[in-house]
Amino acid sequence: xxxxxxxxxxxFSVVRDRVxxxxxxxxxxxxxxxxxxxxxxxxAMLVAGANLDTVRRALxxxxxxxxxxxxxxxxTGAVDGDWLGAPPVEQGFYLxxxxxxxxxxxxxxxxxxxxxxxxxxxxxxRGNIELCLHEAIANAIVHGNMGIPSSTKEQPEGYRLFSxxxxxxxxxxxxxxxRIDIFARWSxxxxxxxxxDQGRGFDTSSLPEEADNNAHSGRGFLFMRxxxxxxxxxxxxxxxxxxxxx
Amino acid sequence: MDFRVRxxxxxxxxxxxxxxxxxxxxxxxxxxxxxxxxxxPRMVLDMSGLDFIDSAGLGMLLILQDEAEQRNIKLIVQxxxxxxxRSIELARLNEIISIAS
Numbered sequence: 001x002x003x004x005x006x007x008x009x010x011x012f013s014v015v016r017d018r019v020x021x022x023x024x025x026x027x028x029x030x031x032x033x034x035x036x037x038x039x040x041x042x043x044a045m046l047v048a049g050a051n052l053d054t055v056r057r058a059l060x061x062x063x064x065x066x067x068x069x070x071x072x073x074x075x076t077g078a079v080d081g082d083w084l085g086a087p088p089v090e091q092g093f094y095l096x097x098x099x100x101x102x103x104x105x106x107x108x109x110x111x112x113x114x115x116x117x118x119x120x121x122x123x124x125x126r127g128n129i130e131l132c133l134h135e136a137i138a139n140a141i142v143h144g145n146m147g148i149p150s151s152t153k154e155q156p157e158g159y160r161l162f163s164x165x166x167x168x169x170x171x172x173x174x175x176x177x178x179r180i181d182i183f184a185r186w187s188x189x190x191x192x193x194x195x196x197d198q199g200r201g202f203d204t205s206s207l208p209e210e211a212d213n214n215a216h217s218g219r220g221f222l223f224m225r226x227x228x229x230x231x232x233x234x235x236x237x238x239x240x241x242x243x244x245x246x
Numbered sequence: 247m248d249f250r251v252r253x254x255x256x257x258x259x260x261x262x263x264x265x266x267x268x269x270x271x272x273x274x275x276x277x278x279x280x281x282x283x284x285x286x287p288r289m290v291l292d293m294s295g296l297d298f299i300d301s302a303g304l305g306m307l308l309i310l311q312d313e314a315e316q317r318n319i320k321l322i323v324q325x326x327x328x329x330x331x332r333s334i335e336l337a338r339l340n341e342i343i344s345i346a347s
Contacts, residue, residue: 104269127329134300138268142302159309163271219301219337226336 023067023096026181050101052110059093059114067096092185093118099145100176108134111182111193120186120246129191129244132227135220136195136240137180142166144197144238145178150218191244201236247273247296247303251280257288263295266303274306278313289314294325299333311343322346 050068058066093114097107112130115121121129142148146169152162169175181196207221224231230243247266252259258280281289291307293299307323314321324346326334334340 106265127332131298131300131329131333134267138300138302142268153305153309159271159274159306163274166271219304223301223333223336 023065050097050105052105055095055097055105055110056113059095059110059117062118065094065096067094068098068101091187092183094184095182096179097182098176099141099178099180100170102137102180103141103170107137107180107182111184115184115186115191120191122246125244125246128227132224132242132244133193133195135223136193136242137182139220140180140195140197140199140240143202144199145180146170146175147199186246189246191246193242193244194239195242196235196239199238201238204233204237207233249273249277253283253285256286257290258283258285259290259292261292261295265298266296266306267298267300268302270303271306274309277310281310281313281317281319287318288320288322291321291323292325293323293330294327296326296330297328299330301333301337304333304337304339307339307343320344 055066055068095107095111097105108130111133112121112126115129116123116126143150146166148162148165148169152158152165155161178198179196180198181194183194183196185192224240224242228242229245232241232243233239234241247262247264247270249263250261252261260277260280289310291310311321322344323334323339326345334345339345
């Protein structure tokens with residue numbers, strides 16, 4: 001599911017001084033990025049209804065911030081900027097997508113392709129990092145932004161209910177417009193990727209410590225623990241930080 | 247993920263291709279339904295065309311296993327390789343599900 005096709009006239013724009021204030025504030029609060037002229041000048045913006053191709057083309061601009069706009073932002077004139085391809089302000093990138101577009105976009109593949117394109121990710125490290133990131137993104141989308149508890153699958157016929165809830169939430173405009181933010185940053189042999197959702201969070205003390213290999217759910221976290229060098233969950237369960245050796 | 251079905255007197259064979267992940271929950275009821283169709287005492291899930299499976303996909307295999315057991319049907323997973331095999335080993339599913347090479 002790639003969402004609707006963007007308008008061919010401006011699939012995305014790189015804009016100076018036009019990062020919406022709430023996005024700039026979020027980047028600053030979560031990731032310590034200063035909301036200064038340098039950061040803002042390196043922003044790339046996507047229009048509403050991003051698909052894999054437009055996101056890849058936006059990332060190709062080597063901008064620091066790649067942000068999908070909600071339909072509301074798109075129609076209030078936020079994107080009419082020029083195409084100034086400013087260099088990245090540091091070693092990293094920040095990708096912000098709406099849930100409606102991120103679902104089915106294979107975001108982990110997209111992010112790993114981008115890390116490989118920038119020469120950060122070697123092929124032999126890719127498999128484990130991609131699976132780990134995939135699990136974090138799937139959790140953020142399904143349990144975070146869509147608000148579907150993982151316990152749903154543990155009840156009899158739970159998979160039918162789970163499938164039905166996915167369909168319902170995918171049809172809910174509020175849910176579709178919740179953001180998923182992916183922030184990758186690297187230096188030397190360290191790579192850190194943060195995955196942030198806008199859901200209600202969860203009690204992080206309830207995370208499974210040990211593998212119950214017969215359970216229908218909860219395996220994603222165990223995968224992440226096994227594959228990342230370190231994993232931390234902050235912001236009441238809304239932010240998952242994955243640390244890897246490159 | 248896409249799947250094709252091959253029915254023989256001995257078994258129902260389901261050939262999975264692509265990626266089996268959290269966005270594929272819709273397909274699960276269709277595969278469970280195959281357990282109720284006339285077929286042999288075995289269901290074979292052929293994964294030789296599958297490139298990727300995530301934890302949600304592994305959860306689907308366990309649900310299929312439960313559903314098959316309830317109907318006295320033996321579920322066999324075969325042909326897993328590469329990233330798919332890595333995920334199955336990581337989750338130690340081989341202790342629960344019959345995995346053939």
